[in-house]
Amino acid sequence: MYAHRNGPLIAAVLQSILSATSARAEAQPVDVLIEAERFDRRVSTSKTFARPTPELDADTLALLAKPLTPVRPAWLDEASGYRLPAWYDACRVQAHTRLSPSFMNKEIFYKAAAGFREMGARVFVRHIKSGSEPAWWPSKVGAVLPAARDRNIAKEIIDNAHAQGCRIIVYHRHMEDRYMAEVHPDWVCRDWRGKALSSSRGDYMCFNSPYPDYFQTRAIELVDMGADGFYFDERHMPKTGCWCASCKKAFKQATGLDHPERADPSDPVWHRLIDFNNLTIERTFLKWRRAIHQRNPSVVMLIGSNTWPTIADRHMTNRLFRIADSMKTEFSLPARNPGGVVFPLDASMKPVEKDAKLALGYTLARDSADGRPAHIWTHGLRDETSSLFAVAGMITHGCIANLDVPENTIPNPAFKKAFALGEKVSPYFAGTTPIRWAMIHYPELARDQYATDPKEAWRRVLYPTYGAYLALLRARLPAGIVTDSQLEEGRLQGAKVLVLPAPDMLTEPMRKVVSDFKSSGGLVVENDPAWQWHDANGGQERAVDAFGRRIEPEAKLAPVRVSGGPERMHAVSFVNPSSNRLTVALTNDFSWVQTGRARSKSGKPETPAAAPPPCAGVRVWLCGRAVPRKVQEVVSGRSLTAKPLAGGIEIAVPDFDYLAVVVLE
Ligand SMILES: [Zn+2]
Secondary structure: OHHHHHHHHHHHHHHHHHHOOOOOOOOOHHHHHHHHHHHHHHHHHOOOOOOOOOOOOHHHHHHHOOOOOOOOOHHHHHHOOOOOOHHHHOOOEEEEOOOOHHHOOOOHHHHHHHHHHHHOOOEEEEEEEOOOOOEOOOOOOOOEOHHHOOOOHHHHHHHHHHHOOOEEEEEEOOOOOHHHHHHOHHHEOEOOOOOEOEEOOEEOEOOOOOHHHHHHHHHHHHHHOOOOEEEEOOOOOOOOOOOOHHHHHHHHHHHOOOOOOOOOOOOHHHHHHHHHHHHHHHHHHHHHHHHHHHHOOOOEEEEEOOOHHHOOOOOOOHHHHHOOOEEEEEOOHHHOOOOOOOOOOOOOOOOOOHHHHHHHHHHHHHHOOOOOOOEEEEOOOOOHHHHHHHHHHHHHOOOEEEEEOOHHHOOOHHHHHHHHHHHHHHHHOOOOEEOOOEEEEEOHHHHHOOOOOHHHHHHHHHHHHHHHHHHHHHOOOOEEEEEHHHHHHOOOOOOOEEEEOOHHHOOHHHHHHHHHHHHOOOEEEEOOOOOOOOOOOOHHHHHHHHHHHHHHHHHOOOOEEEEOOOOOOEEEEEEOOOOOOEEEEEEOOOOOOOOOOOOOOOOOOOOOOOOOOOEOOEEEEEEOOOOOOOEEEOOOOEEOOEEEEOOEEEEEEOOEOOEEEEEEO
């Protein structure tokens, strides 16, 4: 009974390991067998399975064992070395508004750009198509809004932005199109019963149908009208996968498999369909990226990541964000425990700390895109203080704060200070690279080997990843993330410590990179199974201590260390391309900031949250550095003194409310 139940799971695992072998490397059958045996032992000693897996026949198991895609496919080459244009990268506080067609009769619809400029915003996002409605311009293809047949509303919006000296990122809803769904019902995503799959804004158009070609024509029209960027929000394809004729055919061709009977997280065939769904999303964005960048390389593509930064879902993979010019996420999203994800955190485990989970999410969002700033939508900010703390948190973690301004309030004076803060500090982040003295591997592939057992996924992979990040965050050591495709590529530049949360589940190319890293003097910290990161009864604290002892000798030589201030103060450092300027960003706790609708679940008015006291007694220690020419804290504009001590310099940071940015030149 036991073995019979686990058979498909082990096969799925074997398949994962096989697919984990890069196309660039020769197949390593011996190692694959060793890996499978190791995993087999783990499975046989595991007590419970959250999801009983269905029985699968030998043919299906054999097909599941074939890889769908390399971990690091060759098409990632074209995104390596991509640099964001300065107008985007050097503007760390941007604005957002929705202004849907219902506002077209209102004055603000054509005056928003002036309102944003008055607030001090230089870059903003606004709708250019809100949902499934026709185009707001006389497009050559598809349906056009009656009001836009003789008037190019989209171009007026773009021109208005440019006339105010602003850049505009257009929110073009790319998933729904009512007219095309009517004309081509076969382009619509279907569930297993043949029913159309819909979002709240209409039916999903399938990326395996000819729809992406149609959409591309429209996107190029917008590029030609002068759009500076695209904001691709949300899920791209339904999270369940799609059962339309195009998908069934392409899935069969790619995998040899028939579609699963339904969406079922206990079914390895469904997980294979999710792999295929993820690859479909990647291929579509790669195609659009090529077309858009070819037309105008300075147009920035923001790609929505939905639940990806929560680390609890299988929708989208690290590969997509390598080709995203910038990842789009949301302020509180990484700390949410949304329903319907593949890996919910088990109630018996220690809950995550909100500020740390947010910081991990922002770091994943930034580092999965090779360190480029992620774009973080922040809506429903209550007041000026909240917006300043929120901005401090996002900027410190190397991201762009995208502040949603309610349509009827533009120009809203409550945001002026936040935009002014962005203007002041952005030059010290533009073009920089985050210092990642320690890199933590985010092992998606290893996690997915427990796709039918979320509790084990957390215990063996996700909690060790989060736990290591938490320990480094609290120690104020410079840390970042390396994803599966990046690890295979050996993108460990600047790292002295490599943390492997799932050291037994690496692919052959990853093992080679790890071995080279070790040979060149790097410290590899393999997760110790004795570290009970998930344990709510003191195990986590003991794991943090043990981890700290493991890295202590190296940590003494870390280039930047910060002491003092409250526990939830975060420190992140950045270096400019010519390595002659160091930026140390320090944020007070920002996890208290309330966003979204100002109403509790019970319907009662919410209790307003209070800002924490200022950060006091903060010191920055820079190992192996001589006194620099100039040290300043750029938020207050004060010059600071660097005190030479044995082995480096120390800088005392004046007390600050929400953000301090110490710059050494
Ligand atoms: Zn489909």
